Amino acid sequence: MPDDDLPENSAQEPGRVTIRDVARQAGVSITTASRALNETGRMTQETRDRVRAAATELGYRPNSIARGLVSKRSFAVGLITNDTYGRFTLPVAAGLSSSMADRGVSVFLCAGEDDADRVQANIDAMQDRRVDGLVIAGKRIDRGLPFDLPDLGIPVLYANAACPPGAIGFVPDDRQGAHMAVSHLVVLGRRRIAHVTGKKDFEASALRVQGWEQALAEAGLAPFGEVRYGTWSEECGYDAALDLLAPGRAERPDAVFCGNDQIARGLIDAAKGMGIDVPEDLAVVGFDNWEIFAKATRPPLTTVDMEFLELGRVVGHTMLDLIDGKDVAPGLRRLPCRIVERRSCGGGGAGADT
Amino acid sequence: MPDDDLPENSAQEPGRVTIRDVARQAGVSITTASRALNETGRMTQETRDRVRAAATELGYRPNSIARGLVSKRSFAVGLITNDTYGRFTLPVAAGLSSSMADRGVSVFLCAGEDDADRVQANIDAMQDRRVDGLVIAGKRIDRGLPFDLPDLGIPVLYANAACPPGAIGFVPDDRQGAHMAVSHLVVLGRRRIAHVTGKKDFEASALRVQGWEQALAEAGLAPFGEVRYGTWSEECGYDAALDLLAPGRAERPDAVFCGNDQIARGLIDAAKGMGIDVPEDLAVVGFDNWEIFAKATRPPLTTVDMEFLELGRVVGHTMLDLIDGKDVAPGLRRLPCRIVERRSCGGGGAGADT
DNA sequence: CTGAAAGCGCTTACAG
DNA sequence: CTGAAAGCGCTTACAG
Numbered sequence A, B: 001m002p003d004d005d006l007p008e009n010s011a012q013e014p015g016r017v018t019i020r021d022v023a024r025q026a027g028v029s030i031t032t033a034s035r036a037l038n039e040t041g042r043m044t045q046e047t048r049d050r051v052r053a054a055a056t057e058l059g060y061r062p063n064s065i066a067r068g069l070v071s072k073r074s075f076a077v078g079l080i081t082n083d084t085y086g087r088f089t090l091p092v093a094a095g096l097s098s099s100m101a102d103r104g105v106s107v108f109l110c111a112g113e114d115d116a117d118r119v120q121a122n123i124d125a126m127q128d129r130r131v132d133g134l135v136i137a138g139k140r141i142d143r144g145l146p147f148d149l150p151d152l153g154i155p156v157l158y159a160n161a162a163c164p165p166g167a168i169g170f171v172p173d174d175r176q177g178a179h180m181a182v183s184h185l186v187v188l189g190r191r192r193i194a195h196v197t198g199k200k201d202f203e204a205s206a207l208r209v210q211g212w213e214q215a216l217a218e219a220g221l222a223p224f225g226e227v228r229y230g231t232w233s234e235e236c237g238y239d240a241a242l243d244l245l246a247p248g249r250a251e252r253p254d255a256v257f258c259g260n261d262q263i264a265r266g267l268i269d270a271a272k273g274m275g276i277d278v279p280e281d282l283a284v285v286g287f288d289n290w291e292i293f294a295k296a297t298r299p300p301l302t303t304v305d306m307e308f309l310e311l312g313r314v315v316g317h318t319m320l321d322l323i324d325g326k327d328v329a330p331g332l333r334r335l336p337c338r339i340v341e342r343r344s345c346g347g348g349g350a351g352a353d354t
Numbered sequence C, D: 001c002t003g004a005a006a007g008c009g010c011t012t013a014c015a016g
Helices: A019-025 A030-037 A045-056 A064-071 A087-099 A116-128 A174-187 A202-220 A234-244 A261-273 A306-323 B019-026 B031-037 B045-058 B064-071 B088-099 B115-126 B174-187 B204-219 B234-244 B263-271 B306-324
Strands: A076-081 A106-111 A131-139 A156-159 A168-172 A193-194 A255-258 A283-288 A302-305 A331-333 A339-340 B078-079 B106-111 B133-137 B156-158 B168-173 B194-195 B255-258 B281-289 B302-305 B331-335 B338-340
Touching: A019 A030, A019 A045, A030 A045, A064 B064, A076 A116, A076 A156, A076 B281, A087 A106, A087 A131, A087 A306, A087 B088, A087 B115, A106 A116, A106 A302, A106 B088, A116 A339, A116 B064, A116 B088, A131 A306, A131 B234, A156 A306, A168 A174, A168 A306, A174 A193, A174 A202, A174 A255, A174 A283, A174 A302, A174 A331, A174 B306, A193 A202, A193 A234, A234 A255, A234 A261, A261 A283, A261 B088, A283 B019, A306 A331, A306 B088, A331 B156, B019 B031, B019 B078, B031 B045, B078 B088, B088 B106, B088 B133, B088 B255, B088 B306, B133 B306, B168 B306, B174 B194, B174 B204, B174 B255, B194 B204, B194 B234, B234 B255, B234 B263, B255 B263, B263 B281, B306 B331
Parallel strands: A076 A106, A076 A131, A131 A156, A156 A168, A168 A331, A193 A255, A255 A283, A283 A302, B078 B106, B078 B133, B133 B156, B156 B168, B168 B331, B194 B255, B255 B281, B281 B302
Antiparallel strands: A106 B106, A302 A339, B302 B338
């Protein structure tokens, strides 16, 4: 058999072999080649196999840009976030990208922009790329984009961010998480359960307070004192402990539900300094399951995980449904949190999970 | 003037107005419209203005997919990372995406995959999308991709990851950072400077040890004892302090350079527990400038910042050069770290910067 | 079962 | 200075 007129560039020039090459190699038309590769149309198995063999041999990879032009779909979505730190966004992004990757859609990351102009520029860029959808991710459930989004003609989802009326959003269920944490304390026999949390103007704070109150009410218990607001910091947990656990007090809590792991950490440090044993004298639950804190605290923290990875996956699946044209009711979905037991409440506590 | 034959969809159907619409509206050919919009070719200013006005009026946005098909460039790069946590990758990604955004290139995020098959799938997807370049980001400078990359025909850059021979990589300059930290201690008058760090098999550990030794040698000082290796954890800093600062010791250090902020935190906590004043009796420098630790430690940590945001920007600019066809010498670049002064060494320490 | 042709929305030689 | 035409690499009616 004589040489082909073109050099045998089997996988030689990646990205350069086109469907035309495959068709020629298989001795079929471009149309047939396309159909064989896409499992579409009807043809003899023999033809299909021959085309596929040619594609493999040549190392053919379809150009998704060309495909996008005709299908009028980019098979890509944009992720806009203002969370430069990445603590919330990266797990969400990982969940999102893994759930979409299976369906061949990739995600553009537009990270770290907070001022309106740059956000707008990112959104424009995403539109120019004809993304199939947009997800707006944030670090606070009560803050959204710095401006209202006009109708973009594509699905928009909000993840861990405020979602305008009529839109679709996903956030962790702070109230449920708090409820679960406090119920856990109740089941363990605690009765005087205080709550120390972060800034009062965060919606997350209010929801966690509600969860605390509600779980207590269901157990026939009264809140132990007023909620103590602070700054989400270790220091604020530390200071709260100094006051809450002061020896002079008539009654002291036997448990504290903390608004985040840093607060719990500070509170436990202070308690230990005061000779109070955790969990014997005082049980503590945190919030976040930020492992760098939760696992380093002595004893390691029992805490609430907001399941951002899973949240990202749910956002991904919902986006795929929307792209497929399925109907999804507008509104905010609160996704369940999970409690992670370690040792700060006594009871079980996974042995290996320091 | 009679109505046009098409409805006046000025920005009505976003993404639906094409260059053909603009051309018709401006009364020119598609060719001319394209040239006017791209500032290319020669034409009367009047024509150019008329086209631009038409584009604005219609809300025209060029379809970058179509543009990509003809220019054979996607104006996108892929970012592959195994850092699900995001502590390293997100700053790098933010720097990368901001430096490229100005030039109209977007970044695809492929996050959280560690096993070879999924990484390969992501790389395949990026190739199918004909990305203009790829950046491989990691969380350790001595770990790279789980397999060797064949020649992809596009620029590949490594960021905070091991880089194969002949490739181009960027990592923080651990030795320089350590040297700077230790010199800072020396300038402040410290003479007995110990070093407590993380795992011995991390290249970063070895480099920081070198920086420590070198800075001491330059000052005519001997290392204070052996390096203490551990696990990068608070606990390991705590335990090291217990031993290093034990009252029974003939000689105790007057400063400790720590391999990360968590170690510094644990060490300071232990020192305080032993009645040792920081920074009076003992100066401590950390590494990472992980603010959640550095600012929460009492006193707040003076520490070394690895400047990942800037690293991401440099990677972005280098990528743009490579894409433009400029030559960039292969090899690993170590980018300078920056010292952030707070209070754990005494001396200055920004007042406002808690 | 298979193929020639049109077309996705642009850019860019090639001609006037 | 301006335009008709070809073409980027695919998919998909429309015909056989």
